[in-house]
Amino acid sequence: MREKIHLAVIGSGISGLTVAREIAMWLGENAVTVFEKADRPGGRMASKVINGADFDYGAQFFTVKTASLQALIDEMRAQRVVDTWCGRFIEFDHKTVCSERNWDDNYPHYVGTPNMAAIPEWLAKPLKIHYETPVTKIVKKTKGWQLHSNKTTLGIFDWLVIAIPPEQARALLPPSHQFQTTLSSIKMQPCFTLRAALSEDIDFGFIAALVRNHDISWISKNSSKCNRTAEPSVIVHSTNKWAQFHLNDDLEQIKHHLLECLQGITRIEQESIKSSDVKRWLFANAPRYSGSNHLIDYQSAIAVCGDALVHGRIEAAYKSAQHLVSDLTSEFEEKGVFAHRPMAGNSKKI
Numbered sequence: 001m002r003e004k005i006h007l008a009v010i011g012s013g014i015s016g017l018t019v020a021r022e023i024a025m026w027l028g029e030n031a032v033t034v035f036e037k038a039d040r041p042g043g044r045m046a047s048k049v050i051n052g053a054d055f056d057y058g059a060q061f062f063t064v065k066t067a068s069l070q071a072l073i074d075e076m077r078a079q080r081v082v083d084t085w086c087g088r089f090i091e092f093d094h095k096t097v098c099s100e101r102n103w104d105d106n107y108p109h110y111v112g113t114p115n116m117a118a119i120p121e122w123l124a125k126p127l128k129i130h131y132e133t134p135v136t137k138i139v140k141k142t143k144g145w146q147l148h149s150n151k152t153t154l155g156i157f158d159w160l161v162i163a164i165p166p167e168q169a170r171a172l173l174p175p176s177h178q179f180q181t182t183l184s185s186i187k188m189q190p191c192f193t194l195r196a197a198l199s200e201d202i203d204f205g206f207i208a209a210l211v212r213n214h215d216i217s218w219i220s221k222n223s224s225k226c227n228r229t230a231e232p233s234v235i236v237h238s239t240n241k242w243a244q245f246h247l248n249d250d251l252e253q254i255k256h257h258l259l260e261c262l263q264g265i266t267r268i269e270q271e272s273i274k275s276s277d278v279k280r281w282l283f284a285n286a287p288r289y290s291g292s293n294h295l296i297d298y299q300s301a302i303a304v305c306g307d308a309l310v311h312g313r314i315e316a317a318y319k320s321a322q323h324l325v326s327d328l329t330s331e332f333e334e335k336g337v338f339a340h341r342p343m344a345g346n347s348k349k350i
C-alpha cells in the first residue's frame with residue numbers, strides 16, 4: 001500500500017515556493033504546507049507601492065540559463081506575469097562611464113509585472129501557505145518534525161524543508177546537526193536600499209547602472225520597467241561592504257548618504273526628489289558557494305535549500321530547490337509514497 005506523506009516548507013521565497021510547488025505536483029496539494037513569517041510570499045523578491053510609485057526593493061531583474069526555469073518563465077510570460085526589461089545599461093567606475101550597452105530580447109533581463117512580487121504571488125497561488133507564521137522552534141520526533149510558532153504548535157510533518165538564509169536556518173536546527181558546519185561557513189552580506197520617488201520623469205541616460213568603486217553598487221529607474229505606475233521611481237543599492245560598515249547607523253543618515261551618491265552620479269537636483277526612504281537588508285546577498293547546492297539528511301528527513309548554497313541570484317535559488325526536489329522525489333519513489341503521478345509537462349526535471 002502507498003504511504004501518505006506530509007511535508008512542511010519553512011519560507012516562501014523563490015526556493016521554498018519551487019520546492020512546495022514541485023512536491024505538491026507529485027504528492028498532491030494537501031501533502032505540502034508552507035510557513036511564512038511575512039504577510040506575503042517572495043522574501044527578497046519584494047515590491048511596494050509608496051505614494052503611488054512602484055518600487056522593487058529587493059531583486060531587480062533576473063536572467064535564465066536553466067531550461068526548466070525558462071519553461072516556467074515562458075508560461076508566466078504568456079500570462080503577463082513576466083516581461084523583459086529593455087533599454088540602456090551603463091557601467092560606472094566611480095562616476096565615470098566605463099561601458100554601456102542595450103538590454104534587449106537577445107539576452108533577456110526578466111522582471112515581474114506589474115512588479116517583481118507578482119512572480120512569487122503567481123507561484124504561491126495553488127499552495128497552502130500560512131502567512132505571518134514564523135517558525136520559531138523545530139523538534140525531532142520519532143517520525144518527523146514538530147514545528148512551533150512561538151507558543152503555538154503547528155503540527156508534526158514527515159519531512160521538513162528549510163528554505164531560509166543560513167543564519168536563520170542555523171537558529172532553528174539542533175546545535176549538533178550535521179548541517180551546522182556547512183551553514184556556518186556561508187556568510188550572507190547586508191545591503192541598504194534607497195527608494196526615491198521623483199517629482200518629474202528625468203532621463204538619466206540609462207534604465208539601470210552598475211557602479212564600481214563607490215559606496216553604491218546599483219541605480220535603476222524602476223519606473224522604466226513595463227506596466228509600472230506613471231510615478232517616476234528610482235532604486236539605489238549600497239555595496240555590501242559599505243552596508244556592513246554602517247549596519248547600525250541611523251537610517252536617516254544612511255538615506256542622506258545614498259541620496260548624495262545618487263545625485264553625484266545622475267546630477268539630479270534635490271528638488272526633483274519628492275520622497276525617499278531606506279530599507280535595511282541584513283541577509284541580502286550570498287557570495288558564490290561551491291559545495292553542495294542543497295543539504296539533505298535522509299535519516300532525519302530534513303533538508304535545506306536556497307540561494308546561499310549557490311550564489312545570490314533568483315536562478316541560483318531556483319536551482320538549489322530543483323536539485324533538492326530531484327533528490328526528494330527519488331526518495332519518495334523508492335519508498336513508494338506517491339499519492340499522485342505528475343501531470344505531463346508539470347514536473348521539470350533538471
Ligand SMILES: Cc1cc2nc3c(=O)[nH]c(=O)nc-3n(C[C@H](O)[C@H](O)[C@H](O)COP(=O)(O)OP(=O)(O)OC[C@H]3O[C@@H](n4cnc5c(N)ncnc54)[C@H](O)[C@@H]3O)c2cc1C
Nearest residue numbers: 011013014015037043044058059060061135306307313314
Ligand atoms: C537588495 C537585493 C537585490 C537583489 N538583486 C537581485 C537581482 O537583481 N537579481 C537576482 O537574480 N537576485 C537578486 N537578489 C537576490 C535574490 O533576491 C535572492 O537570491 C532570492 O530571492 C533568494 O530566494 P530564497 O528563496 O533563497 O530566499 P528568500 O527570498 O530570502 O526567502 C526566504 C523566506 O523565508 C521567510 N522566513 C525566514 N525565516 C523564517 C521563519 N523562521 N519562519 C517562516 N518564514 C521564514 C522569509 O520571510 C522569506 O520570505 C537581490 C537580493 C537583495 C536583497
